[in-house]
Each structure stands twice: as C-alpha cells, then as structure tokens.
Amino acid sequence: NAGVMQNPRHLVRRRGQEARLRCSPMKGHSHVYWYRQLPEEGLKFMVYLQKENIIDESGMPKERFSAEFPKEGPSILRIQQVVRGDSAAYFCASSPPARLSGNTIYFGEGSWLTVV
Amino acid sequence: DQQVKQNSPSLSVQEGRISILNCDYTNSMFDYFLWYKKYPAEGPTFLISISSIKDKNEDGRFTVFLNKSAKHLSLHIVPSQPGDSAVYFCAASPGGGADGLTFGKGTHLIIQP
Numbered sequence: 001n002a003g004v005m006q007n008p009r010h011l012v013r014r015r016g017q018e019a020r021l022r023c024s025p026m027k028g029h030s031h032v033y034w035y036r037q038l039p040e041e042g043l044k045f046m047v048y049l050q051k052e053n054i055i056d057e058s059g060m061p062k063e064r065f066s067a068e069f070p071k072e073g074p075s076i077l078r079i080q081q082v083v084r085g086d087s088a089a090y091f092c093a094s095s096p097p098a099r100l101s102g103n104t105i106y107f108g109e110g111s112w113l114t115v116v
Numbered sequence: 117d118q119q120v121k122q123n124s125p126s127l128s129v130q131e132g133r134i135s136i137l138n139c140d141y142t143n144s145m146f147d148y149f150l151w152y153k154k155y156p157a158e159g160p161t162f163l164i165s166i167s168s169i170k171d172k173n174e175d176g177r178f179t180v181f182l183n184k185s186a187k188h189l190s191l192h193i194v195p196s197q198p199g200d201s202a203v204y205f206c207a208a209s210p211g212g213g214a215d216g217l218t219f220g221k222g223t224h225l226i227i228q229p
Contacts, residue, residue: 004159033216042122042221043160043205056216091159104150105217107159 004029004108005074006092012114019079019086021111025094031055032075033093033105034067043091049075082115089113119143120208122220130228135193137223139206142187146208150217151180151191154203163204164191193225201227 005024013019025032034046045059049069060067064082069075079086089112093105121140129135137151147168152160166173166180166189173180179192193200203224207217 006159035216035219043207043219045216045218048216059216104162104165106162107152109159110157112157 004092004094004106006090006108006111008111009109010112010114012116013082014116015083016081019082019113019115021077021079021090021092021113022074023077023092023094023108024074025092026106028096029094029106030097031095031105032069033095034075034077035091035093035107037089037091037110039088046077079113082113084115087113087115118220119146120206120218120220122204122206122223124223125221126224126226128226128228129196131198132195135191135196135200135225135227137191137193137204137206137225139189139191139220140187141189141208143208143210143218144187145210146218148209149180149182149189150207150209151178152205152207152219153200154205154222160205196225196227198227198229201225 007022032049035043037043047060047067048056052071064080066078089110091107091110093107095105119142150165151163153163154160164175164178164180166182171182182189203222205222206220209217
C-alpha cells in the first residue's frame with residue numbers, strides 16, 4: 001500500500017498525558033499537511049511541512065501542539081498535556097514536491113484521539 | 117470567518133437521480149477547487165478538481181461546475197448510486213499552491229433506494 005500511512009489509528013490518552021501521531025507520506029511526496037476534524041465540524045488546516053521545515057503553521061494552536069517532519073522518518077504531530085477538547089480525528093495528507101496550483105493532496109485514514 | 121461554505125449539512129436523493137452539492141467561497145485568491153468524499157472512520161478521498169481557468173470538469177458520473185463571478189461551485193453526480201452515500205467536502209486553495217486547502221464543513225449525501 002503506497003498511500004499515506006498514519007498510526008496509531010486510535011489513541012486513548014488521559015488528561016495531562018502526551019499524544020504522538022505519526023504520518024508517513026506517499027512515496028515520492030515531500031510535503032505533509034495535518035488537519036483536524038472535531039465532532040460535527042469540517043476539516044481544519046493545522047500545519048504544512050516539508051522535510052526539516054515548517055512552511056505554514058497558521059492553524060496550529062499556540063500552545064501544547066507541535067509538528068515536525070525530520071529528514072528521516074515520519075512526520076509527527078505532538079500534543080502535550082492533552083485536554084478533553086483535543087479529542088478529534090487528525091488527518092495527515094501529502095503532496096508531490098512541486099506543490100503548484102493544480103496538485104492534489106492525498107489523505108491518510110486518520111488517527112482518532114480520545115482524551116478521557 | 118468561513119471562507120468555504122457548504123450551506124446544506126445534508127441532502128437526500130433517490131437512487132438513479134441527480135445529486136447536486138453546492139459550495140460557495142469568499143476568497144478571491146482561491147484558484148483551485150477540489151471535492152473530497154469521506155466515509156465514516158476513513159480519511160477523505162479525492163474525487164474531482166477544477167482549476168479557475170475552466171468552468172467545467174467531468175469524470176465519469178461526476179461533474180464539477182465553477183462560476184467564478186458568483187464564487188460558486190457545484191458537484192453533480194448522475195446517476196446517483198447507493199455507494200455515493202457519504203460526506204462530501206468542498207476545498208479550495210489560492211494561487212502559488214504552497215498552502216493547505218481550506219475545507220467547507222461538508223454535506224452528508226444520503227442516497228435512498
């Protein structure tokens with residue numbers, strides 16, 4: 001399966017713990033995007049990364065959330081000291097290197113975070 | 117401020133008939149538009165897209181129409197099939213392509229037998 005791979009698919013965390021969500025882009029894709037879908041809401045852009053570089057993090061909450069896409073390995077979305085309001089589906093997407101207008105982004109299956 | 121709006125949270129259509137899903141946008145910088153389909157507990161799947169230089173793009177049963185002056189696009193599915201029951205998201209991106217997509221809240225399409 002050469003699609004966008006996310007893990008874990010489901011994650012349960014207690015309030016105050018840390019959550020780490022991983023995303024491996026499609027083969028040949030060097031751009032990664034993270035989106036969040038809260039219950040009854042649409043998809044909200046969080047962050048756009050290239051290898052070792054954050055391009056746009058305008059959708060990231062100012063505190064507790066961080067993202068990285070290292071030279072080697074998957075992209076990681078990290079949520080520290082989780083609260084109940086962080087419970088959501090987190091989707092990763094990727095696109096080819098030349099992200100010109102007209103390129104599509106492809107989504108993974110999502111990671112469902114539940115904070116208890 | 118919602119830049120991409122899907123004003124119908126749900127739509128019910130009889131099998132075999134045409135489904136029309138609508139989407140409005142406010143940002144004049146958007147020049148590329150996409151539709152994604154999403155089943156419960158799965159990631160969104162790319163369906164069809166259109167560039168602002170066109171006003172129509174067709175792919176099998178799916179056609180997307182773009183009216184730039186009205187800042188409106190629509191997705192037509194004909195004939196509608198039971199497997200089309202899903203949530204459909206409209207998305208848009210500005211020129212330059214370096215940014216993430218802005219999504220609408222989605223329309224839940226229900227195809228009735």
